[in-house]
Amino acid sequence: xxxxxxxxQRLVAADERAAVAGxxxxxxxxxxxxxxxxxEHDPEGSTLSEDWSRLDGLARAAxxxxxxxxxxxxxxxxxxxxxxxxxxxxxxxxxLEARPEAATCIECARQLER
Ligand SMILES: [Zn+2]
Numbered sequence: 001x002x003x004x005x006x007x008x009q010r011l012v013a014a015d016e017r018a019a020v021a022g023x024x025x026x027x028x029x030x031x032x033x034x035x036x037x038x039x040e041h042d043p044e045g046s047t048l049s050e051d052w053s054r055l056d057g058l059a060r061a062a063x064x065x066x067x068x069x070x071x072x073x074x075x076x077x078x079x080x081x082x083x084x085x086x087x088x089x090x091x092x093x094x095x096l097e098a099r100p101e102a103a104t105c106i107e108c109a110r111q112l113e114r
Contacts, residue, residue, distance in 0.1 A: 004076050006100045007069050014066040021059035028052050068101040075103075084108055 032048045075081040082091050086108035095106050104112065 003081060003096070003100055004073065007073050007076070010100065011066065011069045011073075014062050014069060018059055018062035018066060021055050021062060025052065025055045025059060028055060065101065068103065071103060072101040086112075 028048055028051045032052070035048060072081060075083075075085075082096060083089070084091050084105040085103045087105060089105055091102055091105045095102055102109070
């Protein structure tokens with residue numbers, strides 16, 4: 001399978017998720033400004049904050065995935081796709097299948113998480 005096509009599909013999906021989250025964030029922002037105009041201690045305010053953090057998390061996740069996918073597409077251009085940017089060893093096929101935009105091999109990813 002062509003990794004470029006998979007990455008492009010994932011890029012479209014990430015764009016959509018970012019757009020949906022951005023749109024919902026705007027709704028929450030509007031609802032929140034309405035709520036605070038009425039009463040700053042509106043109990044609904046806390047629900048809106050929860051919505052906000054959840055959507056903001058989604059938007060950020062979509063955005064960072066988008067960045068990772070673009071970087072992976074660039075590595076295809078450069079001919080370094082599938083090579084760990086940290087240790088220079090090949091990234092396992094299973095890992096690339098699960099996360100085609102992965103920039104590091106599983107060992108390096110585990111170390112980075114620590
Ligand atoms: Zn590595």
